[in-house]
Amino acid sequence: MNESVRYPASLTQMPNYRNISFATVDSVADVLTSGVEVRVRGKLTRELLGRVTSLERPYERYLFVPKRHSDVFAQFAETMWMLAGRDDIAWLTRYLPRAPEFSDDGTTWHGAYGPRLRRWCGSIDQLDEARQLLTKDLASRRAVMMVFDPARDYVDSKDIPCNNWLSWIARNGKLHLNVAVRSNDAMWGFSGVNAFEWSVLQELMSFWLGLENGPATYFATSFHLYDIHFDRVRQMNNSFHGLTPYDFGIGRAPFRTLWDEFECKLKKWFIVEEKIRAEPNVPLFQHGRVDDPFLDSGLALIHVFWAHRQWGAERLVKELGQLPAEDYVVAIYDQLRRLYPALTDNIAQPEIRRFFEACRGISVNASDDFKLAIKRLHAEKDRAYGGAWKRRGELVSILPNIARKADRLENLVQTGATMRGESLLDTVIDLYVYVEKYRLFLAEHLEDNDLLPNDARKPYSDHDANFDTLVDRLDLQMPTQSTKELISDVVTRFDACWRNAETRGDTAEQFELATKLAEAAGALIARVVADDTVALARFVRSEVQHAGR
Incomplete structure (x- = not known):
């Protein structure tokens, strides 16, 4: 019986990490070494209870962990899907093929965060409400956004929201984000899309309020790994070099869209995305931009996702070489070198080239x-x-x-x-x-x-x-x-x-x-x-x- 399991008191401590890469590697190692074995719905897991994890720089959101095999294209696509308030899996499946596995009706996700945050009860835009509240009173402690809905979620479903509550608080010129999570899969949840999408939401809100990005803190009731990932976690720990691109002068594409222009640019983003899907074999940005550095970086990601197989390795190197030395570009190189092993031998951006050279140097001996x-x-x-x-x-x-x-x-x-x-x-x-x-x-x-x-x-x-x-x-x-x-x-x-x-x-x-x-x-x-x-x-x-x- 799981009730007889004794959990070490030390597991409730709060680790602080610079960014998601360091947090991922150390967190999964903690679960593997200190977690307690529990069977949930017939599947073996290792679990830490009451895990609290803080990211000092959540905006360093791209994951650079060898053997993790993260999908930067799916992360960005799902984040845009959430921001647009969508729950349809037809669009999402193009980037996340497993999406239908979590749908009750084959059409939508019951627990999709987008509609709950942008249209709670069909009409309340919690993102806007929290923004307005903090605009009026930056000292407020009331800027809370709900995800779990008692009226809908005490049911048997393939998709009950894992992230349940988001709270914003502004202190000392920084916007802090706190997220409560009932069930956090350390592999596919925390390091998959959760930290990514909430960091984007935090960057948006910080810009609208004129604040710096503060830390993001996650409170997980159950922080766990499934046994199918145990070997992968060991490989990740053995392979991680302790470096991220942010140490090499590599920046990020910032969000710079005012609230009043946000919905218009969101709609335009999806229009351009559709054009890219229909005709990917053209140069980057030929189908247009939305004139926001962050949103445009997503269009570059999406374009590479649809075009790289048609372009081939030589054309891919040329297209990537025209992009700035920013984190999303490093993430593209990092992911696609699994398909094109020589890709990182021909990097045009000096800062990105130095990052990969440093990683190789650390891994030699x-x-x-x-x-x-x-x-x-x-x-x-x-x-x-x-x-x-x-x-x-x-x-x-x-x-x-x-x-x-x-x-x-x-x-x-x-x-x-x-x-x-x-x-x-x-x-x-x-x-x-x-x-x-x-x-x-x-x-x-x-x-x-x-x-x-x-x-x-x-x-x-x-x-x-x-x-x-x-x-x-x-x-x-x-x-x-x-x-x-x-x-x-x-x-x-x-x-x-x-x-x-x-x-x-x-x-x-x-x-x-x-x-x-x-x-x-x-x-x-x-x-x-x-x-x-x-x-x-x-x-x-x-x-x-x-x-x-």
Whole structure:
């Protein structure tokens, strides 16, 4: 029975992410590693309850996650369909072939957001009402838009709205959006179209109110993954490079249409879209524009969707090369390179070319990326703590740091207890860093040692380059012993170090004991990295972000 499942209290914390790409990868990893198995309508899921996720820059809406296989054409089309207040699936199916699967009558979506937001009860345009309310009083807390309708939705349907409530609040010159979601499929809902379409709605409302885009926060009662996506999630985490185009001087096509002109331009957009469908084999924008950068970017997307197979690879490269260095163009390249592998070898826009080159560079050698991440972590902590780790010597400062990590690992083996916010890999890396720094400390007191080259700067433990040299030697070939066996080995070797230090043993002997401990810590890292590629990818990504790459 699902009622007997116990959910960890830590799952109600609120992660904050720069944009949807980072949120997607980390969120699905959280579900996979911390979610509880629940069967819903006969399907196996992993689920987090009460998940709250905040996007700092929701306008960075395009998803750049390898192996996710997002469909930027469908995202934009469905968003326009929603803004126009439509629920007919005949039009939507052209871009989203699975749309009929969620229709009760084969004609409409019962839970389509468009009519509920633009024509609630047949007449109330909630978008306009919220806009007017905030125009009159920017401090108002009443700008709420409903999606779930009790009069209609307590029924058996293939399409009950998952997103139920939207609330706007303006503070400090920024418009914040909060969305309540009863059921959030982390793969096809949150990262599929939800974050995209609501970010567009937020950009529209911000422009009409003369405000900056604030964060968007999602409250999900059930944040889940279906088992058919578990393997894909692992692939996504292993492949994500921690970069998005927004780090490379690539902007976006902004929305710039006044409210009084909005309906007219919406209608014109669909007229041009129909012309494109009827005659796609013409140059981009030959069928016209609507004179709004954002809406016109959607027409470019739609045109490429219908025309690329008729154009072929060479013509496609030429057409894309005439577009600006903006996020939607990167998204087109990213999606269509799955069909045209050489597409990103011929990018005309320098900023976009640099983005793809950087992604390829990060993906070349996972081992080197991991070691670089360890070096960055060490350098960051060294700047923050300086020499505090060794200030009071071995028994008061250095060895107790190692002891905490060794004892933490031993307790994990004995009890299985996990710690909120700290993975096994995090603990093992900290252990390894402390042990290697200890070896550098001991080597300073030895006349003869082969730990470092003769020209290494002294004191050894005060210079990052010396630590980096040891990291470069780390052997990441997976050992045959289990994680439990390796942790036991670490604890045994640490105990030997501690006993020798307590008795004021010979420094050379202590160095040898510390070297054996370092070997055990390195083997444990190699094992954990091999067993938990999701944690590995998250760690590397985190350090890439901190480094500002």
